[in-house]
Amino acid sequence: MEKNVNLFSKDNYDLADLSTDNKVEITIAVNELFLALTKMLKGWGFSAPKAEVTSKILMEANLKGYPSHGIERVLQIFEGVKYKTIKPNAKFETIVDFNSIGVINANSGIGQWAGHRAMNWAIKKAQSYGVGVVGVIN
Numbered sequence: 001m002e003k004n005v006n007l008f009s010k011d012n013y014d015l016a017d018l019s020t021d022n023k024v025e026i027t028i029a030v031n032e033l034f035l036a037l038t039k040m041l042k043g044w045g046f047s048a049p050k051a052e053v054t055s056k057i058l059m060e061a062n063l064k065g066y067p068s069h070g071i072e073r074v075l076q077i078f079e080g081v082k083y084k085t086i087k088p089n090a091k092f093e094t095i096v097d098f099n100s101i102g103v104i105n106a107n108s109g110i111g112q113w114a115g116h117r118a119m120n121w122a123i124k125k126a127q128s129y130g131v132g133v134v135g136v137i138n
Contacts, residue, residue, distance in 0.1 A: 034059060037071065044081045045088035046110065054112040077110065086110055092117060095137070100129035104136050111136075 028036075034055050041051035054077075062070030080086030090109030096102055102121055106114040118134040125132030 030059065030063070033071070037074065040074070041077070044078065047089070050088070050110060050113045053116050054110055057112040057116065080110075100125050100131050100133060102132075102134040104134065105138050106136050107138055 034052075037055035037058065038048075038051045041054055042048060046054065058069075058071045058073055060070075061067070077086060081088060085108060087108045088110070090107040092109060092114070093105040093107065094102065095105050102118075102125060104114065104118055104121070114136045118136050122132035122134040125134065
């Protein structure tokens with residue numbers, strides 16, 4: 001008997017349903033994958049901007065040849081949300097903001113979004129001070 005798995009809702013997801021000994025290769029258009037990943041992340045409680053940035057970063061990793069940092073992470077993200085080690089609505093806090101240096105506390109937020117925010121802040125600092133260094137904790 002075949003069981004359908006709704007990947008777009010954290011309430012109807014069981015990782016055991018995905019286990020298989022057989023590897024299957026699937027080819028999907030980049031724009032379709034982006035829409036599916038974004039919809040899935042939004043279904044797990046991430047805001048549209050967080051879902052879109054995370055989807056883009058995961059896909060870029062795959063496209064550049066780093067699948068271990070790409071969409072393979074989706075199951076880890078799901079487990080993090082399920083077991084509350086990743087908080088979709090985490091609010092970031094600025095811990096340090098001194099000239100060219102900054103530190104963000106991501107408060108268990110998703111790493112791709114935290115990295116994106118940190119990089120944008122580091123770029124702004126570099127434009128002002130010649131160098132920008134921003135770290136992320138939690």
